[in-house]
Amino acid sequence: MMESIDVGGRTRTYTLVTPDSGDYDRLLLVFHGSTQNAGVFRKFTGDSFDHLPGTAVAYLDGFRGNWNDARKASRFPARTQDIDDVAFAEAVVKRAADGRETYAAGYSNGGGMVIRLLHERPDLIAGGAVIAAQQPAPDNLLVPGLPVVPKPVLLIHGTKDRIVPYAGGEMAAWARVAFRVGGGMLSAPETAAYFAHRNGITAPPVTTELPAGGRSRTTVSRTDHRQDGRPPVTLYTVHGGGHTIPGPKPSPALMGRTATDLDAARAIAGFFGF
Numbered sequence: 001m002m003e004s005i006d007v008g009g010r011t012r013t014y015t016l017v018t019p020d021s022g023d024y025d026r027l028l029l030v031f032h033g034s035t036q037n038a039g040v041f042r043k044f045t046g047d048s049f050d051h052l053p054g055t056a057v058a059y060l061d062g063f064r065g066n067w068n069d070a071r072k073a074s075r076f077p078a079r080t081q082d083i084d085d086v087a088f089a090e091a092v093v094k095r096a097a098d099g100r101e102t103y104a105a106g107y108s109n110g111g112g113m114v115i116r117l118l119h120e121r122p123d124l125i126a127g128g129a130v131i132a133a134q135q136p137a138p139d140n141l142l143v144p145g146l147p148v149v150p151k152p153v154l155l156i157h158g159t160k161d162r163i164v165p166y167a168g169g170e171m172a173a174w175a176r177v178a179f180r181v182g183g184g185m186l187s188a189p190e191t192a193a194y195f196a197h198r199n200g201i202t203a204p205p206v207t208t209e210l211p212a213g214g215r216s217r218t219t220v221s222r223t224d225h226r227q228d229g230r231p232p233v234t235l236y237t238v239h240g241g242g243h244t245i246p247g248p249k250p251s252p253a254l255m256g257r258t259a260t261d262l263d264a265a266r267a268i269a270g271f272f273g274f
Helices: 039-042 085-097 109-118 174-180 188-198 266-271
Strands: 004-008 008-018 026-031 055-060 101-107 128-132 155-158 206-209 219-225 232-238
Touching: 004 085, 008 039, 008 085, 026 085, 026 109, 039 055, 055 085, 085 101, 085 109, 101 109, 101 266, 109 128, 128 266, 155 174, 155 188, 155 266, 188 232
Parallel strands: 026 055, 026 101, 101 128, 128 155, 155 232
Antiparallel strands: 004 008, 008 055, 206 219, 219 232
């Protein structure tokens, strides 16, 4: 059901999906990618986030299709008009979570919004999942120097992502123009190491190859940064995967290959223990 809420005098909208029973133990905030909205994201993922056990899912709508994310060099209207998406997230949490534990997941630009929350408002969320997005390089981080609050972080990224390269650095010139962004990014493994360092993890990461189900032309490896007493960080690397969300519904071909043997929604639920 779509709902509206006033945030600093601006009406914002989101779609709240709850279990059929109406009872839920936690709230998951979902931030869509650039040019999407809540409805598009749900179709994009085959509604796979709608059915997480014991979980209400709030699909937030960005401002004109974007989020005021963690990248200093973003240039879309959400940034140039300084839209307070952090306050939007807080307002939804206060209304929909009603004191329940809250997590956040985001794809692409939405993943950048989750990264911003992990830095700026870690008190709002118990953990974050970031799909096809990376930690901005130090000179491109919008919110540097804030106190570190360790949180569990799940990352998912394709090695053939043509929009947000797995290897980090700047996006391709066409993508910087098309999406009105810029600045350097850490690689996907460096992003995992960055959050592991924030969490105080000093143990070396362990990488495991996942069994191939044979339904897609991709393979998946999982790299775990874990240490007793520290919130974990996990990176799923989709070898051959594009700028996509692994799951039951393949993305349009122009986005690259989708790993259908890995379900991002289920991976998120498993990682956070839903």
